[in-house]
Amino acid sequence: MKNNIEDLINQAINKLQQQGMLDASLQPNIQVTRTRDVAHGDFASNIAMMLSKPAGKNPRDLAQALIDALPDNEHVHKVEIAGPGFINFFIHQQTTLDIIRTILERGDRFGTSEVGQGEKVQIEFVSANPTGPLHVGHGRGAAYGATVGSLMRAVGYDVDCEYYVNDAGRQMNILAVSVWLRYLQQLDVSITFPVNGYKGDYVLDIAAELVNKYGGVYAHEAKQVMNGIPADEPDGGDKEIHIDALIERTKLLLGDDGYRVMFEAGLDSILADIAEDLEEFGVHYDVWYSEQTLADRKLIEKAVQQLQDAGHIYEDKGALWFRSTSFGDEKDRVIIRDNGQATYFASDIAYHMDKFARGFHRVINIWGADHHGYVPRVKAAIKALGEDESKLDILLVQFAILYRGGERVQMSTRSGSFVTLRELREEVGNDAARFFYVMRKCEQHMDFDLDLAKSQSNDNPVYYIQYAHARVCSVLRQLAEKNMSHDIAAGNENLALLTESHETDLAIQLVKYPEVVEKAAVNAEPHLLVHYLRELANQFHTYYNAHQFIVEDDDIRNARLNLISAASQVIYNGLHLLGVSAPESM
RNA sequence: GCCCCGGUAGCUCAGCAGGAUAGAGCAGCCGCCUCCUAAGCGGCAGGUCGGACGUUCGAAUCGUCUCCGGGGCGCCA
Numbered sequence: 001m002k003n004n005i006e007d008l009i010n011q012a013i014n015k016l017q018q019q020g021m022l023d024a025s026l027q028p029n030i031q032v033t034r035t036r037d038v039a040h041g042d043f044a045s046n047i048a049m050m051l052s053k054p055a056g057k058n059p060r061d062l063a064q065a066l067i068d069a070l071p072d073n074e075h076v077h078k079v080e081i082a083g084p085g086f087i088n089f090f091i092h093q094q095t096t097l098d099i100i101r102t103i104l105e106r107g108d109r110f111g112t113s114e115v116g117q118g119e120k121v122q123i124e125f126v127s128a129n130p131t132g133p134l135h136v137g138h139g140r141g142a143a144y145g146a147t148v149g150s151l152m153r154a155v156g157y158d159v160d161c162e163y164y165v166n167d168a169g170r171q172m173n174i175l176a177v178s179v180w181l182r183y184l185q186q187l188d189v190s191i192t193f194p195v196n197g198y199k200g201d202y203v204l205d206i207a208a209e210l211v212n213k214y215g216g217v218y219a220h221e222a223k224q225v226m227n228g229i230p231a232d233e234p235d236g237g238d239k240e241i242h243i244d245a246l247i248e249r250t251k252l253l254l255g256d257d258g259y260r261v262m263f264e265a266g267l268d269s270i271l272a273d274i275a276e277d278l279e280e281f282g283v284h285y286d287v288w289y290s291e292q293t294l295a296d297r298k299l300i301e302k303a304v305q306q307l308q309d310a311g312h313i314y315e316d317k318g319a320l321w322f323r324s325t326s327f328g329d330e331k332d333r334v335i336i337r338d339n340g341q342a343t344y345f346a347s348d349i350a351y352h353m354d355k356f357a358r359g360f361h362r363v364i365n366i367w368g369a370d371h372h373g374y375v376p377r378v379k380a381a382i383k384a385l386g387e388d389e390s391k392l393d394i395l396l397v398q399f400a401i402l403y404r405g406g407e408r409v410q411m412s413t414r415s416g417s418f419v420t421l422r423e424l425r426e427e428v429g430n431d432a433a434r435f436f437y438v439m440r441k442c443e444q445h446m447d448f449d450l451d452l453a454k455s456q457s458n459d460n461p462v463y464y465i466q467y468a469h470a471r472v473c474s475v476l477r478q479l480a481e482k483n484m485s486h487d488i489a490a491g492n493e494n495l496a497l498l499t500e501s502h503e504t505d506l507a508i509q510l511v512k513y514p515e516v517v518e519k520a521a522v523n524a525e526p527h528l529l530v531h532y533l534r535e536l537a538n539q540f541h542t543y544y545n546a547h548q549f550i551v552e553d554d555d556i557r558n559a560r561l562n563l564i565s566a567a568s569q570v571i572y573n574g575l576h577l578l579g580v581s582a583p584e585s586m
Numbered sequence: 587g588c589c590c591c592g593g594u595a596g597c598u599c600a601g602c603a604g605g606a607u608a609g610a611g612c613a614g615c616c617g618c619c620u621c622c623u624a625a626g627c628g629g630c631a632g633g634u635c636g637g638a639c640g641u642u643c644g645a646a647u648c649g650u651c652u653c654c655g656g657g658g659c660g661c662c663a
Binding site: 029049082170172330333334336341370372376443445447449467474477478548 | 611627
């Protein structure tokens, strides 16, 4: 309808240009918006005010000229000039009510479209290091990424969701050592656990399984483990040096095979846990991409070589540097350390190179806001590799700050004192968690009050929306008890009977749904849908309180039941996109 | 020091490709169940849109400066 009106205005402008009232060279940017106030009709355009200056005419006079030039349209009921020169369009009520028929016909496909034209899009999100369970901070990225994926699919994009598994690098070595040391402790080897080790209970569980499976096969005496290892922090040493020495000692004592056992026990167990956690949260991935395979497939070397061939690499102090400053970064970055090891950045260049090689038209990375300093160098690398950087969008999700008892909850994976996503899900439920996480714009810091979320209180906005859906289901259930029926075809014939203001308001809200879904998808802003659904639920509840649906008059009853069925269908569709269930009774 | 995000009602936040009297939830106060679930509805009250200047017919929205809060700036990942 909006496009329709833009069309009409365009025709009017053309007509005035032909008549010489407007300069033919004007290329107006026609804006049509939905009005806030019903007194202003359904749609409004500011075109007359925008053209008033270049046309050298008073905006209200120009508006009148445009209105006179507007072609007739079956859906437009009335056009008015208002205020300083707005043109307000009033749509026929029947046109609005026809949306009910459309919704009931299209069912759960109502709101989907093809604007994405099947474009291949990759969304990578969460990608937390597999060194411990997901915590509530990851939950926001998970819910946000999954919802953006659903939204984009709904409007016709071909979406792949991907998790980048950081299964290589120092963190994983620290995990392997942590597992082994816990294993030794459980075999009563007296060892002080390093400050920098992973202290979470899950490491104890992994170690216990190893004890079960292998007994003392990988045991060594405390002396062998600790002799000659530089002191840890509490003993006046450096915790980083201490843990690195322990990694080397572990590799030495266990050999390659033994070390792999520790390494994989940690990785496999934690990754499986993460995958299960996300699946239970309704977050599905198409691809789990291993960082290790980049090295195995020599993609890192290839990426470095490609940059070198293009002349963007130089050597300094024994390391290889990428001249990222040539591409807008604030300083150059090391990609191969003086010890010959590739940096994480090098892997990431290779990873992004591979993303583009896989043929995505658009690549979306959803990162925690703490990675924002990393954005320029990744974009720099992409430019240096000759790729089109506009295909890469990096969306930064701000932290979810937890509050418990009015106090901020500190989180740290290493210390083991965090609230896990699983814990949150169990306490507030998947529906509330999914909903809360996408309620805010992603760049908005989020205060997540655990006490409030945990309390199964009525304040919970997700219940409010679900309740609207359940209420409609309940009404339809009652029909049978009252020996009455709902004839959808008859209802569609009688939509014109829906003349109450509550009914038109509700229908207008329903008309907006596809526009909201499209805008939420294109802008990656799920919160728009959340706000829309709240408003829709509110309009339904208001209608519910104002009028009876189960009435004796067959025509009115069928028409009203069609309207509320359509409303509940839209609520169902919207909640589904958010990954939230729509219960039939509550 | 540089960079990113935020500063709108008591609290948590929408609105920000400039537009017609700035919205919602919660909290507060007052009403509404002989009637399809009161997990609901209606009403009242509540705001110098952090501040200043600028652009504009018009600024919460755009620009510059400034103040406050959060985060980031490694041969870590």
